[in-house]
Amino acid sequence: MFTSLVQQLTQCRPDVLLLGGDYVSCRAGQMEVLARELARVDPPLGKYGVLGNHDLLTDDEHIVRRLAEAGVQMLINGNRPLPAPFEDVWICGIDDPWTGNADVSQTFAGADGVRIFLTHSPDGLLLLGGHRLDLGFAGHTHGGQVALPDGTAIMGAGGPLARRYGRGRFELEGNGVLFVSRGVGCSNLPIRINADPELILCRIVAPGASR
Numbered sequence: 001m002f003t004s005l006v007q008q009l010t011q012c013r014p015d016v017l018l019l020g021g022d023y024v025s026c027r028a029g030q031m032e033v034l035a036r037e038l039a040r041v042d043p044p045l046g047k048y049g050v051l052g053n054h055d056l057l058t059d060d061e062h063i064v065r066r067l068a069e070a071g072v073q074m075l076i077n078g079n080r081p082l083p084a085p086f087e088d089v090w091i092c093g094i095d096d097p098w099t100g101n102a103d104v105s106q107t108f109a110g111a112d113g114v115r116i117f118l119t120h121s122p123d124g125l126l127l128l129g130g131h132r133l134d135l136g137f138a139g140h141t142h143g144g145q146v147a148l149p150d151g152t153a154i155m156g157a158g159g160p161l162a163r164r165y166g167r168g169r170f171e172l173e174g175n176g177v178l179f180v181s182r183g184v185g186c187s188n189l190p191i192r193i194n195a196d197p198e199l200i201l202c203r204i205v206a207p208g209a210s211r
Contacts, residue, residue, distance in 0.1 A: 005184060005199075006037045012201055016045045016082065019072060020139035020181065021052025021096065021120035028059035031066045039070040045082050047072040050093040052120040052140065053158075054187070056100055075118060077106040088113035092133070097123040098159065104131055115176075121157075122165035122180055125172070135204070136178040143167035143182030143195035151194065157187075167195070 009017065019038075024030040041047065049072045055063050064074050073080055075093025082089045090111035095102045097119065104127045108115065117124070117133035121140040141162045144153025153166055170178045184197040 006040055008199060009041050014043050017041060017043045017047040018118055018137055019049035020137060021050050022054045023063055024058055025054055028062045031063050035066040035070045038072060045086065048091045048093060048118065049074050050118050050120050051076060051096055051100060053096050053099040056096055077103040079107060079111045091116050091118060093118040094124050096120045097127060102127055104128060121159050122161040123159040125161060132175060134176045136176060138178065138180045139183045141166045141180060142187060145186060145192055145195050147194040149194055
């Protein structure tokens with residue numbers, strides 16, 4: 001699966017790669033294949049990631065170390081500006097809202113440009129307070145993983161916002177836009193029904209620019 005994923009990423013040629021966590025299910029040793037494959041992906045503006053609840057239930061230090069060796073900048077309540085000429089765009093990654101030690105103020109500290117908010121779970125929105133985001137990305141829900149044909153989740157992920165923001169694009173009232181990915185793996189059961197794996201590919205266009 002990982003080889004196929006890397007092939008798709010290579011074909012898409014993204015400028016930036018964002019990783020939403022849950023790199024393993026039960027054992028940190030499962031990271032080895034993923035880290036090796038991710039090392040082959042080299043977007044010009046970098047690779048950035050946050051941890052998920054499953055990562056934090058295993059050996060998260062090992063996971064962070066292996067991802068860093070694969071060139072991924074891990075953002076655990078931190079942020080980074082993109083390289084020039086896009087240094088006004090900041091990737092802001094928060095620790096997992098429930099199993100981690102999320103600190104939204106630290107996550108956004110000093111990020112004074114366009115803010116891309118990376119959170120494993122949509123529940124990260126509950127911690128925003130008055131902080132602003134321009135664009136957000138989350139996962140965790142698997143799109144239900146097992147869902148009805150209309151997308152209604154049968155297997156619901158944990159968290160108060162997991163069903164409300166289960167999959168797709170959402171306009172956040174008084175804030176930016178949130179995309180929730182179905183992700184590429186499985187949780188609990190190795191099956192997906194009406195919730196196919198997905199990579200989300202976004203093209204961000206500055207206001208007034210030609211599309």
